[in-house]
Amino acid sequence: MASPAPQVQIIDKLDHTKQYIVTLHDAYPLPPLAKGNIRIRSRIISLTLNNFTYAQLGHVLGWWNVWAAIPSLPAPYDDPSKYGRISAWGYCEVTESENDKIPVGTQLYGYIPIGDYPETLQVVVDDETGHILETTERRAGLMHIYNRYQPSPPGVDPLSADRSSAAWDSVARALGETGYLLNRYAFGWDKTKVVNPSGASLPWSSDDADLTDAVVIFFGASGKTALSLAHQLRRARPTEHQPRKLVAVGSAKSRDFTEGTGLFSDVLLYEDLASGTDASIAAKLGIDANTKVLLANFSGRGTADQELRAALTRVSKSVAILMVGGDPTGNGSGLGNMPRSVLQCSASHLRDAALEMDGAAAFFENSAREWNRFKEDVAAKAMKLQWGKGLEEYSQGWDALCNGSVDPTLGLVYEI
Template identity: 35%
Template sequence: MSQQANIHVVKKDNITEHATVPISYSTPSLEDGSILIRSALVSLTANNLSYAHLGAVLNWWDAYTVPSSLPAPYSDDSQYGIVPVWGYAEILESKISGLTPGQILFGFWPSHDLPVALRLKSADDCPGHFIEITDSRQNLMNLYNRYILRPDITPSSVSASTPQTDSLAWQSIFLGAGRYISRYVFGSPPIHPGLGSLPWTAEDADMSQAVIVSLSASGKTARVFQDALVGEREDKDGPLGWIGVTAGNGKGLIPQTKRFETKIVGYEDITSETLMRWIEGLKPKRLIIIDFASRGTSLQTLMTTLQSTPSLGSLPLTIIGVGSESKPHKPSDVTATLQSRAKMPNRVQMNMSGIRDRAIELLGAEKVFREGQKYWEGFMKRGGVEGMRLEWGSGIGGNEGIEGGWTRLCEQAVPSDVGMVFRV
């Protein structure tokens, strides 16, 4: 029997062009080792813009391709793609031992309500985890092919309006990349922020004598990093001081702490002599800039100011880039940005998948995920989302659906204190 679904598609060479396209379908027959799922509760964040900008480079377009049965021109996968989203999906049918209809998986899903089949195998390293093994997805990084069974969640709890559902929604938004910087890049065992297998020594990971600058400190990944600095590190681990650069008022960006000095400044203040004197007063032996997709040329401006300050310009400087500026870019601009980053000395672009792969190799998956869940519970208890709010949408098309959410992302109309989530 034919049924109806809606597919949100994005034009690959101009991601501001997008549409919701209806499609008729019949439930496919499942092969052994497969499940049929439908997206249930998903989020949209600045990460999704990155998935579109770099979809061809990092194979994100391969996660879920446009159905060939869509009307032209949307069926042309050289022009249109489906942007993947993080969240929860319901199992509709299963031919995998240990997975049954009605169960909920956390992972990387399509931004549509068409049921899709996944080929999964049980992960050898952690109970309740499954790995996608479809040939077309093997060029994706490991982070995006791992699915986690959530036996504590039911379809009704996903669709309900309860504190538990809110917590699930926030967890689909805060993926933990910020914590990985504190826990692994500047922790023990030390793990390289780009490719986890590259050399990264205990000296590289030592922030005990450093001043850290968070550019775009009000972003969601930045908030997690700042919380982890306070909530998950020993006193002796540093840093000496932390500076948050933000366009907002800075309220709630970092938990109160007596372990190190903190300071909130606006973008207009990063060249000020007052800020340079504040840094000098802490007598750092190292400077660390975490660039959480800062606006415009603010990173270059800050670097120039630091380097022209005699007592600071000679200090070792480490720059870690996280994500990209949350606005649409032309493909040529994306290429230019990547080339500019590659030329910048002492800068490494963070790769969460590479860090997690290395952490699993060194510590074991069970420990990595157990620690991550414990941290998440602490983050929420410490008021990690205080001052923020969820903006709920529903469905795929229209202003209230994923289509409207994508428009707001492209128009930079989603404040940093808002998390967009959708009941599909």
């Protein structure tokens, strides 16, 4: 029986809220695979604000170029100056293989296509970890985290073995690792292993990394990346190196959820900190001139973080600003409009440094342990999975996330 025509999500490169599900009627037959290559097909994909970042910054960081042009893509979507494809975290299956080390049926976790068009990967297998590394010239400029695929144990099907666990992996494992990397390395307590949040090429001292007795403010605290850092700071750090307070800042809509996680000392609204005198802001946050403050933005809404930053620097002698993600509408604070003093988080560069210091086997073992703790402590207790099926439902989820109507308790995940 002939396979049904595959579909892909196409995005307007200037406006990620305009997206199209395009059917590839002439996709088959696919060209033959070269020796060593594999073909993959997505099975579970996720949707969070992180996907919007891939579209908004794709032109700078190469995220529009992950997949080769599809010969059967119809006009006008075949114009790469206007349209493109990004990717999602999730699971895919190896459907064809010309690589002796990778059998057909292998299940991979990684950065995968949004659609069911089978894509070709040019790969090598890393001997130390068994991970599969993508080596195409087209992807050489991508940060390394996007070129690594982690196989499931042989015979384990993510859609049947432990479906919820695989779904949470898809929704938030990469985001959870960001929290782990920030806690363990960028703000680590082991003085021999501290790394600038942007990576090892920039200076960073153990004093910079020290969060002992600090106040950490999470702007956009209800998102999965923010929660993973809060969880790490509270549950995976020696007590004597813990911050004094974790303050969540968010919208009224996410307030109950954020409080319910039990991770934060205080939960404030964006508007609570957008105005007021320096003294009133200092009182709300419980800080004074000698308090070390870290203000971390995880795609919080608007520009209130900028006014807050100005107030904080007038109040405290020691303020660090960390940009993990910008306002998802593109109209507020963003990576592109921050002063040089703002620290930019790069999970991929942090991971590169961690692999160098700890070795790949130890790093992935530790990171997986911490991710499993997050799944048990936060995802399973405070959040719910919302499953969808197929690309049409994925595109409905995309629209809902664009118009801000997705409940913060949900992890959106799709069987493709």
